[in-house]
């Protein structure tokens with residue numbers, strides 16, 4: 001499971017927006033062919049191919065606060081939020097600018113009657129992948145999530161590949 005964030009490289013105040021994406025898609029499970037939009041409605045990423053059609057775009061990256069409650073960890077680590085905040089700080093993104101992440105492979109079922117959210121093991125199998133095409137030059141951050149519930153208690157490294165010309 002991996003939290004994905006992106007920002008417009010030329011203007012970091014434009015960032016990935018779950019609200020805009022869900023507005024346009026009228027669906028909370030973005031999959032193959034769907035567009036992930038920015039807070040200004042521009043297309044930041046298009047899902048080229050998703051081997052699993054269920055990813056989460058409702059929750060924020062896991063954090064020390066979330067590990068403390070509801071998970072009950074007494075000495076929580078910084079989670080994806082802390083890792084993203086540290087990595088993105090170098091690029092000029094402050095913690096308050098970090099939006100809800102697109103959580104690749106995170107399985108968050110929604111109860112249609114009550115609206116209650118669950119966190120279940122990912123539906124992905126070994127070899128599954130999700131590929132994206134960028135709609136603009138982006139600053140991208142990606143985590144290897146360490147939340148036990150989101151990963152079925154298993155923490156294997158995530159592999160990623162950038163095709164094209166990454167800008168240093």
Ligand SMILES: [Zn+2]
Pocket residue numbers: 003061062079080081143144145146147
């Ligand atoms: Zn996480």
